Every structure is written in structure tokens, then in C-alpha cells.
Amino acid sequence: MTEARKPGFSDCNNATLRRAARSLGRFYDDALGPTGLKSTQFGLLFQIHISDEPAMGAIAEALIMDLSALGHTLKPLIRDGYVETFADKDDRRVKRVRLTPQGEAKLDEALKLWSIAQRQFEDKVGVEQAAKLRAALDAVADLDLEMPAAAPSN
Amino acid sequence: MTEARKPGFSDCNNATLRRAARSLGRFYDDALGPTGLKSTQFGLLFQIHISDEPAMGAIAEALIMDLSALGHTLKPLIRDGYVETFADKDDRRVKRVRLTPQGEAKLDEALKLWSIAQRQFEDKVGVEQAAKLRAALDAVADLDLEMPAAAPSN
């Protein structure tokens, strides 16, 4: 089967990654559907939950996302009362974030469904493989990539 | 170091995948910046290029993306004259897609920059590893996941 690989899953690492992300995202989104949360929102709530009233910048950095994008993504969660923000007492530029009681409750609710999806996934690919994949993805995410031309000698 | 792992890169396969996608996406986007194309658009043009005047549904399926999402994503490319559509001559429901000459030219231009980014990435993680990662991601993308509750006995 010389060319059996469906043509075009190009060799682009980025395209392949996005494609997988769309696919897996849909699965987790479906799983979380009953909670009304998207998998991205779930991830964000979780990140906030495990952090200690993190500053927006800290969250953005942890999730490797643009600060402004984080701000946008946070809005629906604030609107729905799951998250609230408050100014840091020592540095008024800093805005800290925390879950509201409803947010904690919603997260608990979502965690139940999430764990089912997670188990479902790991039953398919294997716990070991899943862990390796996550490790590989974290490694990729933390790579210090830079375009050569962008960084001239000095 | 009991909890040394940066707290919160949760064990969620989906969250990890998205995080990596954001990170890598930014790199490829930067690389393609000079062309004015986003890495997603590049991927889409490439997919169209290697297909034979594919129907929208075929593209959506290959990229595992929602048909309507594809339609939306295609708009800026059509507006900018890189892509054009036409009705299938045998089935008027089907809309086929192809690159315009400008689209082909733009793709060529982008491929040059893409290959630099791609090489840069593979120099970091290793060609072998990159290939394995893509294979793993393709496998994940093609998994037939289903929520148990969603599929009752019948």
C-alpha cells in the first residue's frame, strides 16, 4: 500500500497537531456538553482552581496563551458567574483571578464527566501511551523555537 | 520534589494538546508571517493543492473539521483571491474548491518559509521523533471515541 496514507495529512507538524486537537477537542467537548462548558473553559477553570489566585499573566504563561486571548476567554466565565477577578493589593496593575463558589461547583460537576472521557481515551490508547504523548506535547510546547532570520547575530 | 511538576499542566490529554497547538501554532504563524498567511490557511491551501478539486465535504473530512467551519475559514482565502469554488457538474449540491494561480503562487511562497520552520522544528526534536509524534497524533485524531452514556444499548 504505497500511498495508502490518506493523501495530505501533510508532514506539517503544526497541521497534524491542529487536526488532532480539533478531533480530540470535539470528543472532550461532547463529554462536557451536559455541563455547558467547553473543554477549553474546563481547562481554564481547572488551571485557576489549582493555582492560588493567579494573576492573569501567570495563567496565560502557564497555558501558553496570549494575555489578551485569556482576557477574552475569561469573559463568558465571568459573565456566567464562575470566575471573578480582583486587583492585587500590592500592584494595582495586576489582576488576580479566582473561582466563585459556583465556579468550584461547576468544576466539580465537570470533573466527573471529564474523568469519564479521559478514561475512555486512555482505554483506547493506553495509559502509558497517553502519558508519553502528553510528555511529548509538553516538550514541544516548551521548545524555544525561533526563526533563524528573526534572530540575526545581534 | 513531590509536586515539582509545574502545577496544572493537568493530565488532561485535550488540554495538553491544545496548549502544544497554541505554542507550535505561534511558531509556524511567525514563520509564515511574511506571506500574510496563517499556518491554518497554509494548511488549508496545501490540502486543496494536493487534492483534485475536492468537494468541501471531502476537505472537511480530511482535516477533521466542521463543514461550516471550513466554509468560514475559506472566505478570507476566496476574498483574497487564493481560492475559488465552483459547482460540481453532476451534483449541484456539491461545491468544489481549487486554488487560483495566485493561490498556487502564494502557496509556493509559503512553502519556502514553511520548510524553514519545519526544519527548525525537526532540528530541535529530531526527524524521527517528529515523525513518531505526527504518527501518534494522526492515530489520536482517527480514534473512534465515543462517550459511553451517549451510546446506550440501542
Place this chain on the structure above:
DNA sequence: CGGCGAAAGTGGCATATGCCACTAATAGAA
């Protein structure tokens, strides 16, 4: 041939993400 159910897209609506220009506030240099 008439009509029904499936298939392929479209449009609207909502969230996800990024970049850029701008504002507020702080840390430092003078």
C-alpha cells in the same frame, strides 16, 4: 411522477486565539 428522507452547504451565533495600539501603574535612573 409525487413525495419523503438523506446529503451538502450556508448563515447566524458564540467561543477561542492572536496581534496591535493604548492606558494605567510601577520600578528605576537622574
Place this chain on the structure above:
DNA sequence: TTCTATTAGTGGCATATGCCACTTTCGCCG
């Protein structure tokens, strides 16, 4: 202390993606 460079966010604008409700065409059955 005052002026400046830096840091943390915000808002606007544009693309990326999905879901759902429709509309148009087909394919097929009676």
C-alpha cells in the same frame, strides 16, 4: 522627586471552529 522604560491589562479587529436551523438537490420508493 521627576521623568522614562517596563509591565500588566484592555479593546478593537480578524481569523479559527463548532453547533444548529434552514434551503437546495438528490436518490429512491411507491
